[in-house]
Amino acid sequence: MVQYQATLNRTFSALADPTRRDILERLGRGPATISELAEPYAMSLTGLKKHVRILEEADLVSTEKIGRTRECRLGPEQLEDAARWIEMYRSYCDRRLDMLEGYLERKKGDRK
């Protein structure tokens, strides 16, 4: 359970930055080197590497040194846990709305 919580912490933290979400979307179209990933940003390679490391620690990205470059691709973590957690939270919201709807229906009935 502690491990599950730690994974969710790392996943949601990693997703809380627009550059990191961008990188994941870019890697969804195929592997890329650090320099290729850095291209669209006015950012130092060091800055970009920091983002990649955070994604790597969350298992959202994996990297491999090939010659003098480092190739990045989507990692083993498929966001299943994060999606499941959000699903559970949404079912709470739905239930709450159902209860509210039921209450309003009853109120309407009372008025007749």
Next chain:
Amino acid sequence: MVQYQATLNRTFSALADPTRRDILERLGRGPATISELAEPYAMSLTGLKKHVRILEEADLVSTEKIGRTRECRLGPEQLEDAARWIEMYRSYCDRRLDMLEGYLERKKGDRK
């Protein structure tokens, strides 16, 4: 688009803490005061209020002062955007796996 990114940043940041996810799960069962929320934790009221404020800033929780207490309930943000983003990311992963599968199938064919 900038607004959408800022919302995602706030939502994912808010979800990156186990106490805050706990609070959302607790509020899914119905509204609660700050003191009621604080009960299960070895945490000062000040510490808990800080978590509630972060959830409030992300619109995940709304609060109302009633007499001397502050009542908290689930807020207007239904995590739709966060869920949609994760869904989109997952479809990238699926496509990548489909391509890999296709490649392996072709390889198998070549061997025959």
